[in-house]
Amino acid sequence: MSLKTLWIGALAAALIAGPMAAAVHAQPKEMFVPLLVYRTGPFAPSGIPIANGFVDYFTLVNERDGGVNGVKLTWEECETQYKTDLGVECYEKLKGKGPTGAALVNPYSTGITYQLIPKAAVDKVPVFSMGYGMTASADGRWFPWVFNFPTTYWSQASAVIRYMAQQEGGTEKLRGKKIVHIFHNSPYGKEANPTLEELSRRLGFELTLLAVDSPGQEQKATWLQVRRINPNWIFLSGWGVMNQVAVKEAAGIGFPMDHFIGNWWSASDADVIPAGEGAKGYKGATFHAPGTGFKVHADLFKFVYDKGKGAGKKEGVGEVLYNRGVVNAMLSVEAIRTAMTKHGNKPLTGAEVRWGFENLNLTEPRLEQLGMKGFTHPVKVTCEDHEGAGPVMFEQWDGKKWNIVSDWIPVMRDVVRPKLEAAAVEEGKKLSYTERDCAKEK
Amino acid sequence: MLEVDGRFFVLLMSNGILIGLMYSLIALGFVLVYKATDAINFAQGEFVMIAGFVVAVCLVAYGAPLWLAVSAGLLGMVGFGFGLERVMLRRLIGRPIIAVVMATIGLAAILRGVGPLTWGAETKPLALPISDEPFIVGPLFIPPIQLLGASVSLVFLGVFGWFFLKSRKGIAMRAVADSQQVAMAMGINVERYFALAWAMTGVVSALGGVIWGSMLGVDVHLSLVGFKVFPVVILGGLDSIPGAILGGLIVGVVENVAAGYVDPYVGGGTKDFAPYVLMILALMIRPYGIFGKKIIERV
Numbered sequence: 001m002s003l004k005t006l007w008i009g010a011l012a013a014a015l016i017a018g019p020m021a022a023a024v025h026a027q028p029k030e031m032f033v034p035l036l037v038y039r040t041g042p043f044a045p046s047g048i049p050i051a052n053g054f055v056d057y058f059t060l061v062n063e064r065d066g067g068v069n070g071v072k073l074t075w076e077e078c079e080t081q082y083k084t085d086l087g088v089e090c091y092e093k094l095k096g097k098g099p100t101g102a103a104l105v106n107p108y109s110t111g112i113t114y115q116l117i118p119k120a121a122v123d124k125v126p127v128f129s130m131g132y133g134m135t136a137s138a139d140g141r142w143f144p145w146v147f148n149f150p151t152t153y154w155s156q157a158s159a160v161i162r163y164m165a166q167q168e169g170g171t172e173k174l175r176g177k178k179i180v181h182i183f184h185n186s187p188y189g190k191e192a193n194p195t196l197e198e199l200s201r202r203l204g205f206e207l208t209l210l211a212v213d214s215p216g217q218e219q220k221a222t223w224l225q226v227r228r229i230n231p232n233w234i235f236l237s238g239w240g241v242m243n244q245v246a247v248k249e250a251a252g253i254g255f256p257m258d259h260f261i262g263n264w265w266s267a268s269d270a271d272v273i274p275a276g277e278g279a280k281g282y283k284g285a286t287f288h289a290p291g292t293g294f295k296v297h298a299d300l301f302k303f304v305y306d307k308g309k310g311a312g313k314k315e316g317v318g319e320v321l322y323n324r325g326v327v328n329a330m331l332s333v334e335a336i337r338t339a340m341t342k343h344g345n346k347p348l349t350g351a352e353v354r355w356g357f358e359n360l361n362l363t364e365p366r367l368e369q370l371g372m373k374g375f376t377h378p379v380k381v382t383c384e385d386h387e388g389a390g391p392v393m394f395e396q397w398d399g400k401k402w403n404i405v406s407d408w409i410p411v412m413r414d415v416v417r418p419k420l421e422a423a424a425v426e427e428g429k430k431l432s433y434t435e436r437d438c439a440k441e442k
Numbered sequence: 443m444l445e446v447d448g449r450f451f452v453l454l455m456s457n458g459i460l461i462g463l464m465y466s467l468i469a470l471g472f473v474l475v476y477k478a479t480d481a482i483n484f485a486q487g488e489f490v491m492i493a494g495f496v497v498a499v500c501l502v503a504y505g506a507p508l509w510l511a512v513s514a515g516l517l518g519m520v521g522f523g524f525g526l527e528r529v530m531l532r533r534l535i536g537r538p539i540i541a542v543v544m545a546t547i548g549l550a551a552i553l554r555g556v557g558p559l560t561w562g563a564e565t566k567p568l569a570l571p572i573s574d575e576p577f578i579v580g581p582l583f584i585p586p587i588q589l590l591g592a593s594v595s596l597v598f599l600g601v602f603g604w605f606f607l608k609s610r611k612g613i614a615m616r617a618v619a620d621s622q623q624v625a626m627a628m629g630i631n632v633e634r635y636f637a638l639a640w641a642m643t644g645v646v647s648a649l650g651g652v653i654w655g656s657m658l659g660v661d662v663h664l665s666l667v668g669f670k671v672f673p674v675v676i677l678g679g680l681d682s683i684p685g686a687i688l689g690g691l692i693v694g695v696v697e698n699v700a701a702g703y704v705d706p707y708v709g710g711g712t713k714d715f716a717p718y719v720l721m722i723l724a725l726m727i728r729p730y731g732i733f734g735k736k737i738i739e740r741v
Contacts, residue, residue: 040555044563045661185710211710215666217658220457220588221701221713227583228450241663244565248657252574252585270565274659278574 031068031336031347032098033058033075036090036108041081042215043240045270046321050108051077052312053325056304059311060296061333063303068336069345074098080112087112088119095123100347104128104332104357110188113146118431121145125350126357128335130328131156131264131287135191138387139424140358141436147357149331150287150379150390151411153263154420157192157235158412159392160261160285161199164233166409175204178231182222182238182246185211189237192263196235198415216242223249236262243271251278258283258396268320272397280399284320285392288327288376290402292318295371296326320395320402327376334370335360358383377408383438387420389413449581454698456582462694463592464653468667469674469686470599471646477606477681478615478639480622481531481542487668488553489643491660493519493651495557498566498660508571512652519644519651527640532633535622550665558662565663568655591653595690598646603683615639619681673717677724679734688732693717 035054038047058073067073076097078090087109095102104126107113113133120127127146129137135154137146151159164179165171181196183189193209200207208229212219216238223246226234234255236246243266250260258281262271267284275282291297297317305314316322339348339356348356362379379388391408428435468490475483483489496518500511530549534541570587577584606612618625618635626632651660654667674693678685701713730736 039563040558042663042666044558045565045663048563209709211705213711213714215663217663217666218461218697219701220461221454221698221705224450224453224457224583224698225702225706228447241658241661241666244659245657248574252576253583254575270659270661274565274567276567276569 028072028099029067029070029347030072030074030099031103032094032101033073033332034091034094034097034102034105035075035077036080036087036106036112037077038080038082038108039077040079041083043082046240046265046268047082047108048312049268049316049319049321050325050328052310052316053322053327054106054329055311055325056300056317056322057296057326057329057333059304059309060300063307063309064299068333069340071336071340071345071347073333080109082109084109084111084115088115091116091119095125098347100349101125102350103336103348103353104350106130106328106332107133110134110186110191114187117143117146120350121433123350124354126335126354128328128332128357130324130331132188134427136420136423136427138385139421139428140381140383140386141438142424142428142433143386144358144383144436145354147335147381147386149360149381149386149388150377151392152387152416152420153188153191153237154195154416155387155389155411155413156263156285156392157195158199158416159409160235160263161196161203161205162412163261163285163392163394163406163409165203166406168232171203177205177233178208178229179205179233179235180208180210180226180229180231181235182210182212182226184216184237184239184242185213186239188239188265192235192237194419195416198419199412202415212238212242212246214242215240217245219245219249223253226250226255227253232259234260236260236266238262238266238271243268244274247272247275247279247282250282251275257281261285261394264324264392267395267397267402269402270321277399279397281396283394283396283405284402286320286395286404287390287392288323289374289393289404290318290320290323290395294373294375296330296375297371299371300326323375327372330370330372330376331360331362331379334362334366357381358386383436383441389417450702451699452581453583454702455695456584457588458695458698459691460584460588460592460694461698462691463595463687464588464650464690465667465670465674465693466599466686466690467591467595467646467653468650469671469678469690470595470602470683471643471650472671472675473681473683473686474602474642474646475639476619476675477683478619478642479531479636480539480619481534482539482546482680483643484543484546485550485553485668486643486647486671487665488550488557489519489522489647490650490654490667491662491665492522492553492557493644493648494568494655494660494664495561495566495651497648497652498568498655499561501568502566503561512648515648515651516645519648520641521644523640523642523644524637527633527637531636531640535632535636550668554662554665557665563661565659565661568652568660570652570656587653587657591657594649594653596687598649599683599687602642602646606683611635611638670717673721676721676731677717679731681735682731682733685731685733692720696720 037051080087137143262284272279335356394406395402497515500506674689678689700716
């Protein structure tokens with residue numbers, strides 16, 4: 001081969017490879033996260049702060065840190081109105097978007113979660129239903145693509161009973177006490193019932209289950225029954241307008257509000273404000289703090305709101321459901337970051353992010369680095385345990401704001417986990433899943 | 443076996459009656475429009491919601507005194523009713539009934555979007571200067587807000603009943619509803635009476651918005667009270683004010699008895715569908731309702 005031929009060959013190669021290399025280089029260093037939101041419809045008062053918290057945290061990561069290890073986060077909101085059919089449509093529309101497809105999906109509705117569980121496993125997109133959705137999916141051996149940490153409805157119910165026992169002066173003091181569970185008459189609302197029934201048998205309290213049909217704007221008859229039963233404690237698993245009406249009704253019958261506890265979807269600002277003074281003393285379970293007293297909020301103001309990039313009004317920062325959106329986004333980001341430790345600092349696929357979720361170990365020092373020490377609790381996820389069985393704390397409305405009034409209350413894992421594992425087998429078999437051997441994945 | 447406790451039964455009945463009268467107030471808005479214009483307003487719940495938003499925003503955002511906020515709500519809704527008739531509904535006069543039905547369904551969707559978009563989706567309190575302490579009289583347990591709501595309903599049901607039966611304008615409105623052509627031939631200004639009917643619906647919606655808004659808080663959920671209108675007016679009769687009262691009472695009582703005695707045994711669910719079972723039965727047995735005119739056309 002002559003020198004001339006070599007030169008021509010080299011030139012041709014350069015001409016062909018140059019644009020290709022440039023194309024590879026030009027591929028955006030971005031990861032896409034679909035956001036299923038409900039800013040409209042009857043549940044918008046709850047959906048808006050959650051969506052704002054989510055978007056603001058992603059904006060913060062991009063603005064303050066330049067993305068996750070240099071990979072910018074991109075997202076697109078899709079309006080579900082909290083409707084399952086629209087949620088599935090949104091998922092189908094967005095799952096392939098972005099250079100590597102959807103990194104994960106947060107369904108933000110138990111109904112949508114149930115529909116996405118079989119789809120996401122096929123599409124290899126991890127479903128992150130933080131504190132909602134199918135409780136049984138916490139068993140990662142049966143549901144490798146679903147994550148519902150930091151804790152589930154069943155665990156929450158056990159922590160609520162433990163808290164009531166604490167307030168009464170010990171578990172044995174619950175014997176003979178009357179507890180009423182008022183629940184949204186839907187799969188979500190009924191989630192806590194089996195756990196409460198089990199605990200009623202074990203601890204000897206008298207449990208009454210009262211269903212309220214959706215939407216629940218008229219529930220006077222339910223509260224007349226409560227008045228007749230005259231319970232020591234009420235636990236509320238409501239949603240939307242049902243919550244605010246329940247709080248008003250409880251105040252109306254003169255029930256002591258400090259013995260009325262809502263689950264974490266029944267204790268937001270929107271649930272208490274309409275009841276005015278009557279809501280004072282009402283309590284709620286939560287896995288994160290309310291308010292703006294954390295470094296992450298200072299960062300949100302500095303890097304997001306002061307630059308005019310906030311998703312909502314500045315006054316909304318720190319609301320209970322806003323903070324939930326922030327926590328949800330943070331856990332998603334940390335799962336992506338964990339996945340990068342194995343797969344490199346590049347845009348990752350859903351399958352790669354799934355590994356990050358399953359190996360997430362969010363420690364106290366890491367929370368401190370994130371400006372969230374005390375805001376939420378550490379989480380460790382494993383192949384078997386996608387819940388983490390994190391503790392729950394309790395907040396109380398003082399008429400103007402929510403205040404934390406308890407330590408972290410541990411859940412009753414000995415009660416919940418065996419039932420959860422049995423339910424996972426049942427639910428897994430319904431979907432023709434087989435059990436994973438986690439020992440082989442370590 | 444259903445356990446019947448007399449005291450509890452009385453409580454459920456009294457609550458059903460009070461709530462039923464409050465449903466009647468919302469149904470009255472529906473009946474007024476039907477009675478005068480032969481049109482079916484599927485946006486009644488959304489009218490209530492918009493009225494609630496106006497009053498709550500005046501109270502919360504502008505710090506207006508209650509009388510001013512309620513006046514703004516009343517005037518706003520009267521203006522809204524007039525405007526709606528002028529801009530949209532007048533163009534539909536003489537068109538098939540389905541055109542008005544579809545227009546009001548569309549209007550409902552628009553209002554559900556426009557309300558939160560304009561005033562924010564967060565729940566707004568609408569506090570009335572009345573105590574939350576219930577009146578306890580023997581076995582009765584009566585929340586003041588319900589007593590107020592029921593009283594307002596009765597007063598306005600009486601006023602509008604008188605208006606339609608005794609006043610010249612009311613009789614003219616009935617004539618318009620019977621036959622627009624004949625009414626025109628008799629020299630009645632049909633368009634003016636249509637506008638008046640929608641304005642009256644605005645007044646009723648504003649009152650409903652204040653009463654229900656103070657019970658539920660004001661957000662897009664408030665429009666859901668409109669769903670209760672349908673069993674109420676089908677049972678009572680689409681064009682009958684006494685029918686709205688009776689229909690409301692039946693729905694209120696049935697809901698409460700179902701919630702108190704059936705729901706605990708079947709795990710819930712009967713309270714909300716029981717009125718619709720009655721509604722279907724009414725359509726099968728007496729399709730024009732208890733007090734309705736036999737010629738009523740349904741859609």
